[in-house]
Amino acid sequence: MLWNGNECGKNKSNENFKTTIPSKNYDRPKQLENVESFKYLGSILTNNGRCTCEIKCRIAMAKAAFNKKRALFTSTLDLELRKKLMKCYIWSIVLYGAETWTLRAVDRKHLESSEMWCWRRMEKISWTDHVRNEEVLLRVKEQRNILHEISKRKANWIGHILHRNFLLQRVIKG
Numbered sequence: 001m002l003w004n005g006n007e008c009g010k011n012k013s014n015e016n017f018k019t020t021i022p023s024k025n026y027d028r029p030k031q032l033e034n035v036e037s038f039k040y041l042g043s044i045l046t047n048n049g050r051c052t053c054e055i056k057c058r059i060a061m062a063k064a065a066f067n068k069k070r071a072l073f074t075s076t077l078d079l080e081l082r083k084k085l086m087k088c089y090i091w092s093i094v095l096y097g098a099e100t101w102t103l104r105a106v107d108r109k110h111l112e113s114s115e116m117w118c119w120r121r122m123e124k125i126s127w128t129d130h131v132r133n134e135e136v137l138l139r140v141k142e143q144r145n146i147l148h149e150i151s152k153r154k155a156n157w158i159g160h161i162l163h164r165n166f167l168l169q170r171v172i173k174g
Contacts, residue, residue: 043097051101052110059114062093066118073122082122083140090118091146098150099157108147115146 037046037053044054066073069089073082094114101107116133119140125131137143 049102051103052107054097055101055107055110058094058096059110062090062114063117065093066090066121070121074124079140083142086118086122091149094146095149095153099153101150103147103150111146111150112144115144 034047037044039045044057046053073086075082094111103111116136119136119142120127120131123136123139125136125139
């Protein structure tokens with residue numbers, strides 16, 4: 001069985017390390033190859049444990065979803081309704097699995113720039129218009145929230161994990 005290919009990262013092996021595992025046919029064992037990254041349950045797992053590739057893929061999927069519904073997000077609907085749609089539809093795509101991400105400065109920059117990309121497209125502001133990010137945020141009456149949302153999700157997730165471990169300890173002791 002070979003793990004190869006994904007939508008975002010490189011699919012070439014970083015080592016020539018192969019492992020054989022026994023199969024039902026004992027005369028033909030299966031070969032496992034060590035790869036740089038692969039997609040599992042919607043998330044990209046890499047051999048170095050970084051999340052940059054996963055974040056870039058999530059941002060690309062969110063931009064594609066935004067472009068599919070561009071007429072809705074740039075319409076004359078109420079601003080508050082469009083913001084709620086943005087957070088519900090686009091941010092849910094970007095932030096899928098964000099609880100487990102380890103964010104570096106580069107990743108934070110990518111996430112913040114994707115957030116600003118969404119607000120700019122929603123207000124039909126081109127980058128050639130030379131409108132500052134603060135002005136865009138004032139127009140949509142928002143603040144930069146995506147990193148705050150990730151930290152809230154991480155806190156909730158770790159709370160569940162700690163709560164679960166506490167309950168398991170009480171059940172085992174009791």
